[in-house]
Amino acid sequence: xxxxxxxxxxxxxxxxxxxxxxxxxxxxxxxxxxxxxxxxxxxxxxxxxxxxxxxxxxxxxxxxxxxxxxxxxxxxxxxxxxxxxxxxxxxxxxxxxxxxxxxxxxxxxxxxxxxxxxxxxxxxxxxxxxxxxxxxxxxxxxxxxxxxxxxxxxxxxxx
Numbered sequence: 001x002x003x004x005x006x007x008x009x010x011x012x013x014x015x016x017x018x019x020x021x022x023x024x025x026x027x028x029x030x031x032x033x034x035x036x037x038x039x040x041x042x043x044x045x046x047x048x049x050x051x052x053x054x055x056x057x058x059x060x061x062x063x064x065x066x067x068x069x070x071x072x073x074x075x076x077x078x079x080x081x082x083x084x085x086x087x088x089x090x091x092x093x094x095x096x097x098x099x100x101x102x103x104x105x106x107x108x109x110x111x112x113x114x115x116x117x118x119x120x121x122x123x124x125x126x127x128x129x130x131x132x133x134x135x136x137x138x139x140x141x142x143x144x145x146x147x148x149x150x151x152x153x154x155x156x157x158x159x
Contacts, residue, residue, distance in 0.1 A: 001059060007031045012082075013050040020059030023090040030064040030073070030094075038077040040102075045075050045095075048082035048103065057087040063094030069116065072096045078103040081126070086110050097121045098136070101155075107131045112149075114139045119149045127155035 001018060003025040010028065020026030034043040045061050048054045061075045075091040078084045078101040089110045091098040098112035099105055101122045111134065112119040119136030122129040129152050136149035 001026050005029050009034055009036055009044070010046045011036060012046065012048050012052055012054050015053040017055040017057075018059065019055075019057050020089075022058050023060045023088060026059040027062050028059060029062045030070075032064055034064075034070060034073070038074065038100075039079050040100075042072045042074050042077065042096075042100070043070055044073070044077040044100075047074075047077040047079065048084055049077075049080040051081040053083040053085070055085040055087075056089055058089065060090040060092060062090075062092055063114070065093075069094040069096070074098075074100045075112070075115075076100075078105055091115075094139075101127050101129055104128045105130070107134050110134045111137070113137045115147065116142045117144050117147060118151050119147075120151070121148075122152035122155045125154045127152070129155065 001020045005027045030045045075095040075098045082103040084105045086107045092113045097118045098115045099120045102124045138147035
């Protein structure tokens with residue numbers, strides 16, 4: 001992907017690779033209107049589904065520039081057996097959950113910041129999360145007390 005800010009809501013249902021030119025200059029930013037929701041009914045910026053394996057490297061996924069954050073906004077939603085390989089990336093600004101994985105997520109050299117609930121949240125007995133060389137920093141003044149950096153409920157934490 002060329003440098004720039006892409007105001008998009010992406011739904012990815014087939015295996016592919018997205019390579020930015022750097023997380024500082026290649027940004028997928030949530031549009032003001034998020035018409036689509038994932039299978040849980042939550043709005044998202046990027047949604048992976050249908051067993052797709054998606055490699056994302058060198059870009060930022062950013063929440064919208066709004067006075068108030070959309071309720072339950074997910075930065076990257078990993079559903080329906082999908083797999084996320086996220087490297088040298090950033091998820092920031094106004095998300096409820098940075099990553100919601102009801103599939104598989106491998107996160108390396110990535111920062112997840114300004115989330116209001118969970119930085120990385122895995123859910124379901126078939127889900128896995130592997131996080132290395134990465135950091136999570138919750139939003140200041142969140143309406144939700146006790147934000148959690150990484151949480152896996154019912155799945156397998158690989159490392």
